[in-house]
Amino acid sequence: MIDKLALRAQLRAERDAFAIEASEAILAPEAFVDRLAAGATVATYVAIGSEADPTQLAAAAAEKGCALALPFVVDRAAPIRFLAWRMGEPLADGPFGLRQPRADSPEVAPDVILTPLVGFDARLNRLGQGAAHYDRAFARYPDAWRVGVAWAMQEVPAVPSDIWDVPLQAVITEKGMTWHAGA
Numbered sequence: 001m002i003d004k005l006a007l008r009a010q011l012r013a014e015r016d017a018f019a020i021e022a023s024e025a026i027l028a029p030e031a032f033v034d035r036l037a038a039g040a041t042v043a044t045y046v047a048i049g050s051e052a053d054p055t056q057l058a059a060a061a062a063e064k065g066c067a068l069a070l071p072f073v074v075d076r077a078a079p080i081r082f083l084a085w086r087m088g089e090p091l092a093d094g095p096f097g098l099r100q101p102r103a104d105s106p107e108v109a110p111d112v113i114l115t116p117l118v119g120f121d122a123r124l125n126r127l128g129q130g131a132a133h134y135d136r137a138f139a140r141y142p143d144a145w146r147v148g149v150a151w152a153m154q155e156v157p158a159v160p161s162d163i164w165d166v167p168l169q170a171v172i173t174e175k176g177m178t179w180h181a182g183a
């Protein structure tokens with residue numbers, strides 16, 4: 001099986017080529033909105049480069065009465081922290097070309113984690129940036145609903161799975177939501 005490093009490079013290049021044409025935010029599927037409870041905290045992200053844009057998902061969550069949060073990253077080594085954020089609040093430049101909330105925003109525990117993907121497979125295994133930022137977040141918040149967000153073309157037959165990998169429970173693409181029953 002192809003290793004994660006090679007697969008990551010290949011998928012990033014394919015996504016970059018694809019996203020030159022695709023630029024619309026992913027629409028919020030009804031099945032996603034139905035599962036959100038008012039008062040829950042939904043961690044979203046600010047898309048960079050050719051990543052699928054979760055803005056409509058975050059907007060639907062806010063509309064439903066959810067609080068929003070964004071990941072805050074210092075470098076590859078440090079774990080991400082989720083900081084409270086409201087749509088429209090100013091963002092600052094962070095590492096990796098990211099836009100993030102102010103460092104002094106309060107840290108919150110997410111109930112839902114919208115996760116940017118490099119790749120995914122039908123079993124909802126996930127390939128990320130390889131810095132373990134989301135691996136560690138999933139380990140810290142095991143009860144949060146793990147929802148990947150991607151373009152449908154980022155699906156591959158099989159993402160190599162390591163023992164520490166925690167699979168997603170749902171993936172949302174421009175074609176809708178795939179999720180595992182009971183999850």
Ligand SMILES: Nc1nc2c(c(=O)[nH]1)N(C=O)[C@@H](CNc1ccc(C(=O)N[C@@H](CCC(=O)O)C(=O)O)cc1)CN2
Pocket residue numbers: 012045046047048049051071072073076080096098116128129131132133134
């Ligand atoms: N939009 C977004 N926010 C995010 C992530 C993400 O993947 N996307 N993260 C996910 O963990 C965390 C930040 N961690 C990151 C860790 C490594 C790289 C990284 O290696 N970037 C490559 C370029 C990737 C590309 O070409 O697509 C680089 O800087 O060389 C990026 C983010 C939290 N916030």
Ligand SMILES: Nc1ncnc2c1ncn2[C@@H]1O[C@H](COP(=O)(O)OP(=O)(O)OP(=O)(O)O)[C@@H](O)[C@H]1O
Pocket residue numbers: 004126127128129130131132133134135136139162164165
């Ligand atoms: N819970 C964890 N705590 C600390 N390190 C971890 C954890 N999970 C994975 N790692 C380490 O992180 C490295 C990267 O893992 P991997 O390549 O699976 O990342 P990924 O699938 O791209 O996901 P991510 O989006 O989280 O970066 C591995 O070397 C692994 O040992």
